[in-house]
Amino acid sequence: MASHICSFINGTQFTDVVIVGNGPSAISLSFLLSGNRPYYNGIPHSNEILTRKLEDIKNGLSIVDQDLEYLSEGLEGRTSNPVALLLDALQHPDADLGADNPSLLYWKKVENVAIPHVVLGKTKPGGSWQRMDGSMQTLSLNSWMELPTAPFREWLAKKKMSTMAANSSNRATIADVKDYYLDFVQQKELAPNFYDYHTVTSVQKVFQLKSCIDGESGEVEPCCQNVKQNHSYLWEVRGYRLVSGTDDVENGNIIREEFCFVAPCVVLANGTYDIPNxxxxxxxxxxxxxxxxxxxxxxxxxxxxxxxxxxxxxxxxxxxxxxxxxxxxxxxxxxxxxxxxxxxxxxxxxxxxxxxxxxxxxxxxxxxxxxxxxxxxxxxxxxxxxxxxxxxxxxxxxxxxxxxxxxxxxxxxxxxGSRSDLSFLPNEGRNLGVVPKWPIDSKHNPFDINVYSYQSNYEPGLYAMGPLVGDNFVRFGIGGALGIVNHMLARQKE
CATH class of the missing domain: 3.50.50.60 (FAD/NAD(P)-binding domain)
Known part of the structure; x- marks a missing residue:
């Protein structure tokens, strides 16, 4: 597959996947879309049934290539999404029991499997973490906020050594978490996919139509009456970014530059912290x-x-x-x-x-x-x-x-509580929740998805992950990335 992020035609940028939001869930999805794959390392899990299933995996195949419904069957935990439970069980075995066991996964970058994508965020990578006061301490320092292949404790220890920090506390500040997510994007070479300070204002379907000429009138007419049933479509994502040149800064003027991406798949990973209840x-x-x-x-x-x-x-x-x-x-x-x-x-x-x-x-x-x-x-x-x-x-x-x-x-x-700003969706996404016609709410009315693919049950090609589907902890939001990439690869093979 081509390694380019997107192509341009008349100002419109074409790519395979557009991710709305740039928090931890979006970062983890970009990591997998970029070709990084998890593999079982052979360490037994305390769940003997899961261990037997893992031992049956053929050599050379990653977890992304597996039947996720089969692997996640019977798992229980602090989310209702089974794929999130699966990946969490592999990355943080028995974490809910207070254990700090080693991961059952090793990761490697696979060539020629990357899926072109862009990540659109209102801030720097890290999402809502970037809007918090950096001097505040996190309430608990643990592995639940970390991303794949980058243990947070190890990263923090290196940071404290490099900055000669005098504070011997094992607690992290919000500033530490901000830097951790920024460093991850840079160190894993994901930065070219990230478009910071991009605000999305519209996500809608655009149908691929053919027109014909009426023999008598000469007018261009649509080829059929039922467009939605008879034609495929792509997703159009529009919005703006604020840019300022030297002269603009001196004059106090900010230029609003509009953008437009078109892709067969859109992933909503924009969290639920936009609008306080x-x-x-x-x-x-x-x-x-x-x-x-x-x-x-x-x-x-x-x-x-x-x-x-x-x-x-x-x-x-x-x-x-x-x-x-x-x-x-x-x-x-x-x-x-x-x-x-x-x-x-x-x-x-x-x-x-x-x-x-x-x-x-x-x-x-x-x-x-x-x-x-x-x-x-x-x-x-x-x-x-x-x-x-x-x-x-x-x-x-x-x-x-x-x-x-x-x-x-x-x-x-x-x-x-708070809710996500989904004003960029038709009808603010009210037709996409578990309870139709009601606003999306991570607690009471999450996106109605297939729990293995994270694809909307109403709109093929539209996915949601993280708090929008009830995965409020980073450790569970990462599971959405596994489900989404697994489904996208299956679609490519069809």
Whole structure:
């Protein structure tokens, strides 16, 4: 197959695959599309059935070339996508049990199998990680954020040695994670495929039509009435990038340059962090109301809060809410925590995380349940926000009761999740979810895909991966790359 990334015709760029988004899932997909292949190294897995299946693989064949449905059958874990469970079981055996076992895979670059592709991202490679405050520490340093063939701990150790870092902590900062993803793209020679600061505004089908001339009128007419059934199509991806020359910078002008890619396959890997969810209550747009962790980080960094400030109100019971609570209490800032569910709700994310690997999150969960006390923290389980008032007072109400509590706060931090900006899709992709006609939501309404190929069940040639299909951890998002490349190669052979 040709090694070129894309060809140009009248300003339109043609390629085989367009990836929308440039976070960890997209990076891992580019890695596999570039010809990198995983192979079983012969080390037994604790799952004896999986081991027997792996031992039956013919010599010289990679995992990409296997029947993924067969290999992943019966696997269980923290995602509902079996191929993600398969690759995770091979890369991080028994990780959910707290084990740090060696990988069962070795990787090598295979010549002449690369699939031409481009990766379009709004930022530098790394996606939403690049928009976070680099000085903040990650809550846990572990292998769950790493990409294939690049152990994060080893990379971090080399970085600390090269920078003569005095900090002996084994914790990584967000800046470390940003640099890790950037370095991966450079070291694995993926950079030519990455188009940074490219914003996608439209993804739509373009049909390959033939026209004919009417014998009497001489007018050009379409060859048939039912275009969608009788003609093949490609995907057209349009958008813009902002460019600035020397003169433009001096004048304060930025040039908006439009682009257009056409490809038989499009992969949506743009995450779910674009648009914060809102409560829809009165006062939610007041200045002291925050809807994103990055904005809350800025408030703390600018010293707008201190231990003498009024409490902040944190709303929500997920990881972002826990992050905000940890950030506040570490600075001595008092927290009032309101959440709608019971503190013992089995669906809480804290129950799905190993305590050994995420002790901070389990500490917050212990606070929520009242099993452990903290003088800076006060929980209000089974409560909802009724109104946010201008004088920095918030009214919260116990569910199933008329009891309303008034809380004086300095800031209200609403951490109830976010969703992807899919405005570039027809009808914002509402026809592509598990629940038709409803907005795509990673938790309640992910993309409806074939769980082995990650291809849309409604639109052939359109794929989704990562949080859009419920794979919210990097370790699981990588599995989408395996499923997608496996399916694309099968299509080529048909």
């Amino acid at each position: 809102k409560l829809g209550v009165e006062g939610e747009n007041l200045p002291n109301v925050i809807h994103s962790l990055s904005d809350f980080e800025k408030v703390i960094k600018n010293n707008n809060l201190s231990s003498t400030s009024d409490s902040i109100l944190v709303v929500g019971a997920g990881l972002s809410a826990a992050d905000a609570i940890l950030m506040a209490t570490q600075k001595g800032i008092p927290v009032v925590h309101s959440f709608r569910c019971s503190s013992n709700d089995p669906s809480l994310i804290f129950r799905k995380l190993p305590a050994v690997m995420y002790p901070e999150y389990h500490t917050i969960h212990s606070y929520m349940k009242g099993n452990q006390e903290c003088e800076l923290y006060k929980p209000y389980a089974k409560h909802k926000v009724v109104e946010i008032m201008e004088e920095n007072t918030v009214l919260i109400q116990a569910l199933g009761s008329d009891t309303i509590t008034s809380v004086n706060v300095s800031y209200t931090v609403i951490m109830i």
